[in-house]
Structure formats: C-alpha cells, structure tokens
Amino acid sequence: MSPIRIGIIGCGFAGCMHGIAYQPHIDSGDVELVAACDIDEECAAKMAKEYNMGAHCANWQDLITNKNVDAVSIALPHYLHAQVAIAAAKAGKHVLCEKPMATTLEDCDKMINAAKDSKVKLMIAETYRFMPTMVKIKEIIDSGKIGEVFFARGSECLNEVPNICDAGSWHCTPDKAGGGAWFDAGVHICSAFRYTLGDVDSVRAGLLEHIALKEKEDDNAIVLLKFKKGAVGEAFLSETIGSPPFIRFEFYGTEGTILMDTDWDEPIKFFSSKGENPSEEWEKPVVEHLPMPQFYALSFREEVKEFVESIRENREPKYRGEEGKAAVEMALMGVLSSKLGRAVDIKDLYSSAARKLGIK
Ligand SMILES: NC(=O)c1ccc[n+]([C@@H]2O[C@H](COP(=O)([O-])OP(=O)(O)OC[C@H]3O[C@@H](n4cnc5c(N)ncnc54)[C@H](O)[C@@H]3O)[C@@H](O)[C@H]2O)c1
Numbered sequence: 001m002s003p004i005r006i007g008i009i010g011c012g013f014a015g016c017m018h019g020i021a022y023q024p025h026i027d028s029g030d031v032e033l034v035a036a037c038d039i040d041e042e043c044a045a046k047m048a049k050e051y052n053m054g055a056h057c058a059n060w061q062d063l064i065t066n067k068n069v070d071a072v073s074i075a076l077p078h079y080l081h082a083q084v085a086i087a088a089a090k091a092g093k094h095v096l097c098e099k100p101m102a103t104t105l106e107d108c109d110k111m112i113n114a115a116k117d118s119k120v121k122l123m124i125a126e127t128y129r130f131m132p133t134m135v136k137i138k139e140i141i142d143s144g145k146i147g148e149v150f151f152a153r154g155s156e157c158l159n160e161v162p163n164i165c166d167a168g169s170w171h172c173t174p175d176k177a178g179g180g181a182w183f184d185a186g187v188h189i190c191s192a193f194r195y196t197l198g199d200v201d202s203v204r205a206g207l208l209e210h211i212a213l214k215e216k217e218d219d220n221a222i223v224l225l226k227f228k229k230g231a232v233g234e235a236f237l238s239e240t241i242g243s244p245p246f247i248r249f250e251f252y253g254t255e256g257t258i259l260m261d262t263d264w265d266e267p268i269k270f271f272s273s274k275g276e277n278p279s280e281e282w283e284k285p286v287v288e289h290l291p292m293p294q295f296y297a298l299s300f301r302e303e304v305k306e307f308v309e310s311i312r313e314n315r316e317p318k319y320r321g322e323e324g325k326a327a328v329e330m331a332l333m334g335v336l337s338s339k340l341g342r343a344v345d346i347k348d349l350y351s352s353a354a355r356k357l358g359i360k
Contacts, residue, residue, distance in 0.1 A: 001312065003030060004030065004031050004094075004308060005031075005068055005069055006022060006031055006032065006034065006071050007035035007069040007071075007073070007093075008035075008037070008047065008073045008075065009060050010075035010076040010077075011036055011037070011044050011075075012038070015038070015047065015075035016047070017075075017300040018073040018096070018125070018304060019047060020300065020301075021297075021300040021304035022073075025304070025305070025308050026051070030308055030312060031308055034055065034066075035054065035055040035056065036048045036053055036055075036056045037057050038058065039058055040058070041056065041058040044056040061087070064088045065091060069093055071093055071094035071095070071307075071311060072084075072094070073125070074088070074097040075125075077170040077177065078102070078176065078183075079170075079176045079178060081100075081103075082108075085102075085115075089111070089118045089120050090118055092118055094121040094311050095111075095122045095123070097122070097123070098125045099124055099126045099127075099187050099191070100178065100327065101321065101324035101328050102178075103178030104178075104359075105329065105350075105359075106360055108325035108328055109325070123317035123320060123321075124321065124323065124327075126303065126323070128195075128299065129323070130306065131192075131299045132287050132289070133249075133268055133287055133289065134192050136268055137251065137268065138195055140268075140270055141253070141258070145270070145272040146252075146257060147253040147254030148229075149252065150230065150231055150252060151234075151251075152193060152196070152250060152252070153250040154233065154235050154236070155189075155235075155236040155237070156185050156237050157246055158238070158239050159241050160219075161212045174216070179331070179335055180217030180219060180221075181238075182205070182331060182335065183335060186235060186237055187327040187328060187330075189233075189235040190330035190331055191323070193330075194326055194330065196251065198227055198228055198229045199227065200226070200330050200333070200346075201226045202225075202226045202343045202345045203336075203343065204223070204224045204225075204226075204342070204343035204344075205222075205335070206222040208223075208335075208338045211240040219239045219240055225330065245292050246261065247260075247295070248260065255272060256271050256279070258270040262289075262291065262292045263291075267287060268285055270282065270285070306318055332359050333345075333349050335359060336357065336359050339357050
C-alpha cells in the first residue's frame with residue numbers, strides 16, 4: 001500500500017505536535033507529509049522544510065484542493081474547524097480535526113454528514129481519550145475490580161494566563177474559541193468521563209469564574225455531571241494556577257478506588273476490595289508515562305496512530321465525529337447550566353431557551 005499523503009493545516013502548537021506524532025509512520029513508510037498550511041506562511045514554510053514536504057501555503061483552500069493530499073490534520077482555532085473539515089471531506093480527504101470538534105452542535109452535524117456523504121474518515125483529535133493512563137483506567141473499571149463507579153473527579157490545572165490575556169490571541173476570544181476555558185479544555189474531561197463512565201444525564205455548572213479574563217470568558221470552572229449509569233463526576237478546570245501544571249483523576253467505586261496523577265512517577269494506583277483476592281496495598285499498574293508537559297506527546301502519538309491505522313485498515317476510527325459531538329454537547333450543557341443557574345439535560349440543550357442564549 002502506498003503511503004497516506006497528509007497535509008497539516010495550522011502549524012502552531014498542536015500542528016507541530018501532529019507533525020512529531022506522524023514521524024514514526026513516516027519512518028515506517030505508512031505516511032508522507034506532503035503539505036503544510038498556515039495563514040502565517042513563514043510558519044507553514046518552516047514546517048514544510050522540517051518534514052521535507054513538497055508544498056506549503058497560507059490559504060487552506062489551496063491545501064484541500066491539492067490532488068497530492070489524501071488526508072488532513074486540522075489544528076486551527078476552533079471557529080475554523082467546521083468550515084475547513086467540511087470542505088476537506090467534500091474534497092475527498094480523510095479528516096483528523098482537533099478538539100473541540102466545532103463551536104456549535106449544528107456544525108458538528110454538518111461535519112459528520114459531510115464525511116459520511118464523501119465516505120471519508122472523520123476523527124476528532126481528543127488527546128484524553130488516547131492517554132495511555134486513561135486507557136488503563138478504563139481497562140480497570142471495565143474489569144469490575146473497583147465495582148460500580150459512583151463518584152469521579154477530573155482536574156486539569158494549568159497556567160495559561162500569558163496566552164489567554166494576549167489581546168492578539170484567539171484563545172478565550174469567544175467568537176474564535178467558541179467559549180472560555182471550560183469549552184476549550186472542559187471537552188477533554190468530558191471525553192475522558194464519557195469514555196470511562198458512559199453517557200451523561202445532566203450537567204450543573206457550579207462555577208465558571210473569571211480570574212484573569214475578567215468580564216470576558218470563564219478561565220476556571222467547576223462542573224458536576226450526572227451519568228446515566230448513576231455516577232456523579234466533578235470536572236475541575238483552572239487556567240490560572242500559581243504552581244506547575246498537573247492533570248489528576250479519581251474514580252471511586254463500590255469495591256475500590258483508582259487515583260491518577262501526572263506528578264507521580266507511577267501515575268496510576270488502584271485499590272480493589274473485591275472478591276477472594278482483594279488488594280493488600282495500592283496496586284500500581286505498569287503504564288507508559290512522561291511528566292508534564294511531555295505527557296501530552298504520548299496522547300498525540302496515540303491519536304495520530306489511531307487515525308493512520310483507521311485509514312490503512314479502512315475502518316471507523318475509535319473517536320469519530322459522533323464522540324467529538326457528544327463531548328461538545330456535554331461542554332455546552334455546562335455553559336447552558338451556568339447561564340440558567342440550574343442543572344440541564346440534553347432536552348434543555350436542544351430547546352428554544354438554549355437557542356435564545358446562542359447555543360445551537
Ligand atoms: N489536545 C491538546 O492537548 C491540545 C493542545 C493545544 C491545542 N489543541 C487544539 O489544537 C487547535 C489549535 O490550537 P493551538 O494551541 O495549536 O493554536 P495555535 O494558535 O498555536 O495554532 C493555530 C495556528 O493556526 C493558524 N491559523 C489561524 N487562522 C488560520 C487560517 N485562516 N488559515 C490557516 N492557518 C490559520 C495560526 O497562524 C496558528 O499558527 C485547537 O483546536 C486547540 O484546542 C489541543
């Protein structure tokens with residue numbers, strides 16, 4: 001089989017992470033990086049040079065009409081995801097699109113339909129779904145070792161103040177980012193929770209605070225999510241912490257507990273009181289790990305591997321448009337809840353009240 005010829009659209013942080021993640025597939029001959037696009041053409045030229053690509057451009061339409069491109073990685077500001085992904089799908093390119101899938105539910109549907117109509121793969125690049133630690137946590141939960149999960153916590157704590165307060169940055173500029181920190185990074189926690197706990201029933205945004213982004217958008221959030229299987233999850237998100245960054249998850253089951261912390265050398269420990277062979281002490285399963293922020297590279301590597309394999313094996317990727325949309329729904333339920341001051345469910349999300357508040 002000839003290499004899959006890939007174009008990267010958006011050569012900022014995430015675009016560069018995609019480039020790094022494709023390297024093993026370039027080395028194995030499965031992938032060729034053929035074109036880079038960024039509105040900042042110097043940035044595109046730099047990436048094209050680094051990977052020996054034949055083409056670079058400033059205009060994304062030029063990349064998606066390039067006949068040498070079979071698939072695209074879209075790593076653009078959120079408001080551009082839908083239009084570029086839809087156009088790429090219509091041009092017959094497989095699409096790997098960064099999270100959050102799109103800024104509206106309507107756009108998520110259009111992306112899904114465009115990929116279906118053109119019979120191309122659509123995968124959302126959701127790093128948390130592909131974190132080796134999250135995959136291991138799901139394996140432990142599914143094994144039944146901690147019984148039924150009744151409570152979970154997920155935290156992502158970073159300091160993004162210089163980035164989000166930069167007047168020229170699209171991050172946390174609502175019309176470009178589609179929301180604040182909760183929408184941007186909350187989708188990660190929503191995806192991880194949905195992967196491990198199943199579908200959500202209702203969402204209550206306890207707090208969407210404005211610490212650095214006063215009177216603009218949320219940069220801190222605490223959101224409670226009730227899952228259909230009964231568990232309650234608490235998502236805690238901060239982009240303004242005054243310490244080094246960390247990601248932490250806790251899952252409390254009727255017969256055990258799983259704790260995960262990116263600060264630990266062995267990032268997961270779990271205790272099982274189940275059956276005839278309960279744990280005598282916390283068990284620390286072997287799982288690949290790197291400290292923050294290199295930690296993210298593992299997930300980028302895994303998600304890109306999944307995209308490449310889904311094309312080569314001609315099967316649906318493990319995180320499709322449908323999963324990307326479900327995470328956007330959960331995040332937008334949080335936004336709606338904070339506006340209405342009460343818990344909301346999926347019916348509320350698709351109601352006229354939500355539309356009046358600009359959620360569609
Ligand atoms: N999974 C993760 O951990 C993770 C981490 C960071 C970012 N992301 C996601 O990746 C995406 C990009 O974020 P980022 O941090 O790389 O942003 P970024 O600002 O670093 O990069 C975006 C790039 O897009 C370019 N761009 C903007 N408008 C364009 C246009 N019209 N045509 C072509 N290029 C254009 C910019 O010049 C910039 O180089 C977002 O969806 C973000 O949420 C994911």
